[in-house]
Amino acid sequence: MEPIRVHEGKVCPLNRANVDTDQIVPKQFLKRIERQGFGQFLFYHWRYDHKGNERSDFVLNNPIYKGASILVSGDNFGCGSSREHAPWALLDFGFKVIIAPSFADIFYNNCLQNGILPIVLSEEETAFLMEKAEVGSLKVRVDLPEQTVHCEAFHFTARFDIDPYRKQCLLNGWDEIALTLQLEDKIRAFEEKWKEEGENMGIA
Amino acid sequence: MEPKTIIDKIWERHVVHREPGKPDLLYIDLHLVHEVTSPQAFEGLRLSGRRVRRPDLTYATVDHNVPTRNRHVIHDEIAKKQMLTLAENCREYGIPLADIHHPDQGIVHVIGPELGLTQPGKTIVCGDSHTSTHGAFGALAFGIGTSEVEHVLATQTLWQSKPKTMQVKINGRIRPGVSAKDIILAFIARFGVKTGTGFIFEYTGEAIRNLSMEERMTVCNMSIEAGARAGMISPDQKTIEYLEGKKYVPKGETFSRAAEAWLKLKTDDGAVYDRTIEMDASTIEPQVTWGTNPSMCVPISGRVPSPDDFAKPSERKAAEKALEYMGLKPGTPIEEIAIDHVFIGSCTNSRLSDLRIAAEIVKGRKVHEKVKAIVVPGSHSVKKAAEREGLDRIFKEAGFEWREPGCSMCLAMNDDVLQPGERAASTSNRNFEGRQGAGSRTHLVSPAMAAAAAIAGHFIPVHRLNQEETITIS
Incomplete structure (x- = not known):
């Protein structure tokens, strides 16, 4: 995955709580066996009507937010299905950072696996960014090493938490499987120990 | 220790x-x-x-x-x-x-x-x-x-x-x-x-x-x-x-x-x-969801809520959007919501005991003329066991379709899809927008409630099915 350190970009406000992964990528697009090309399906039924015409009232279709790379949304973002197609679609569409007061656990992990930075800010901080982004073009600077979200125009700076290990993975764009395979001896020792203890392992 | x-x-x-x-x-x-x-x-x-x-x-x-x-x-x-x-x-x-x-x-x-x-x-x-x-x-x-x-x-x-x-x-x-x-x-x-x-x-x-x-x-x-x-x-x-x-x-x-x-x-x-956290089970009634996430749910004796019932502005807004999507008016008794489809299936409720409960309710009755109803057993093994007990016949005689096992209309990735605006009583787990098809409207319920709704054409407590039939006949 692509490393992420400092990211500066335009904010798109998606003012809804409980945005579920069925909305992020509807199920009819999950049949593909590739990882790429899901951006065209992002928020499909919110972006297009039943005839396939763009809905002018949906925020992603507003020209003001064209090229936005930071999405701000409501509580419990990414709830529901575990489909990783959701972060694939967000990334493919151009989003590198998602800010919300809370995220669903599986979605949060899926973002980290794909070089998307999910940022939890307080309700007030999120509401501030949402409000400013809703009235016009808002640019913010996200600094992962410093763990801050900064907006020069409004002298706004918010700090966020992230697991130190996950932070390192994002900063370096590490292949997590390669890291784990370095612990092969430990995994084998664990399996040997269980075998000796007569643990019921294996399917048959 | x-x-x-x-x-x-x-x-x-x-x-x-x-x-x-x-x-x-x-x-x-x-x-x-x-x-x-x-x-x-x-x-x-x-x-x-x-x-x-x-x-x-x-x-x-x-x-x-x-x-x-x-x-x-x-x-x-x-x-x-x-x-x-x-x-x-x-x-x-x-x-x-x-x-x-x-x-x-x-x-x-x-x-x-x-x-x-x-x-x-x-x-x-x-x-x-x-x-x-x-x-x-x-x-x-x-x-x-x-x-x-x-x-x-x-x-x-x-x-x-x-x-x-x-x-x-x-x-x-x-x-x-x-x-x-x-x-x-x-x-x-x-x-x-x-x-x-x-x-x-x-x-x-x-x-x-x-x-x-x-x-x-x-x-x-x-x-x-x-x-x-x-x-x-x-x-x-x-x-x-x-x-x-x-x-x-x-x-x-x-x-x-x-x-x-x-x-x-x-x-x-x-x-x-x-x-x-604790909850008392003795006061729980059969439940029906009215909105677009599983927490938007009331007892069968209840009514569709109004956005004004919610304290937080974000919840009010979510309720408004949900009611609009679901095509429901605040204050409507849940029992008056008419349905087009019934889906009995999914990893939540497609096991033998679920099918038995539903079959007991539909036995000797007919699916409402305006309702299309399907049963999708959770596995081949469930399907076979149900057929050994004759549950498939009970469902088919009542007007249900008896299908092969799979996730089916829970997420509608195959061709078991609702059309825009269609309303389903579903034993699945998610009532998200578009979950059962673009523009589809899902009400999550138990197998018993789904079976009863299939017969009545609208939500109804199971024990009232008989009364309603008597009224219809007289």
Whole structure:
């Protein structure tokens, strides 16, 4: 995955709580066996009507937010299905950072696996960014090493938490499987120990 | 020794590697795989020249995409390719597969338990959020994304930060006519869709103890709808009885020893949870969702709420949007909502006991003329068992379609799809916008409530079906 350190970009406000992964990528697009090309399906039924015409009232279709790379949304973002197609679609569409007061656990992990930075800010901080982004073009600077979200125009700076290990993975764009395979001896020792203890392992 | 929860016991036993500043590296005992969330993971393995570390701890089936009418004709070329890709991947990496015509095929969360792959104390993962279902057996089971699927295939481990523990204590007894589905829906209605975020649930209390294994699966299945990745129930005698004799469960002396060890997994008296929440089961009524997430739910005796009933502005706005999407007016009695479709199926409610309850209600009655109703058994094994009991005949005589097993209309990836504006009473787990088809309107209910709605053409308490028929006749 692509490393992420400092990211500066335009904010798109998606003012809804409980945005579920069925909305992020509807199920009819999950049949593909590739990882790429899901951006065209992002928020499909919110972006297009039943005839396939763009809905002018949906925020992603507003020209003001064209090229936005930071999405701000409501509580419990990414709830529901575990489909990783959701972060694939967000990334493919151009989003590198998602800010919300809370995220669903599986979605949060899926973002980290794909070089998307999910940022939890307080309700007030999120509401501030949402409000400013809703009235016009808002640019913010996200600094992962410093763990801050900064907006020069409004002298706004918010700090966020992230697991130190996950932070390192994002900063370096590490292949997590390669890291784990370095612990092969430990995994084998664990399996040997269980075998000796007569643990019921294996399917048959 | 310090008393421990079952969650702590299983977690500690599975730590392969621990170091400061990192999540724990957990060993995974069982990896369930299906066609939709695995192709990119296998492709990743192939590109990096990696192997599947433990094909013997991996088990695959097709469920999300499979047609439920005619098994031999798959019109959807892309879906077909996805299923063939899984078969090729399983062949290449030596993974056991219950393919579309295999007698063990079914919804992954239905076949795991019925084959005895699911066992107490195991860590179980699958690229599917409803993996929480297997927690009913006292397994630590949770859904993962495709990158994590690849990680488990390659290493049989996962990096996981330990979630906090929450005891969900359901006190008292449920009233007759109230089901496990009503317990979990009422729980989510009361505590919300993110109450479990960052937590693993353990369900305890008299109402939970009294549930059968299949009912416990229904409860654990919907843990994710409350935000918890995993929901567990400590094993007891019912767990042992359910598992004995199942295909992949050890036999004879080994079983006795395993059973003894399984019972010891239960949470110790005096163990401390990070949080405990309680609910009284005796006041729960049959539930019906009215909105676009599972917490938007009221009892059958209730009415569609008004946005003004909600205190928080964000909730008011969400209710407004939900009512608009669902085409419902505030104040409408739930019983007056007419439906077009009934779906009995999904990993939540497609097991034999679910079908029995629904069949008992529809027996000798007819599906309402304006309703299209389908039953989709959770697995081949459930389907066969139901047919042995004659349940298929009861459903068919009433006007239901009797289908082949799969996920079907729960997520409508195959051709079991609602049309825009159509309204369904569904025994599944998600009423999200468009879940059962673009513009579709889903009301989540128990199998009993779905069966009753199929007959009446609208929601109705089961005990009132007879009265209504009398009125219609006179």
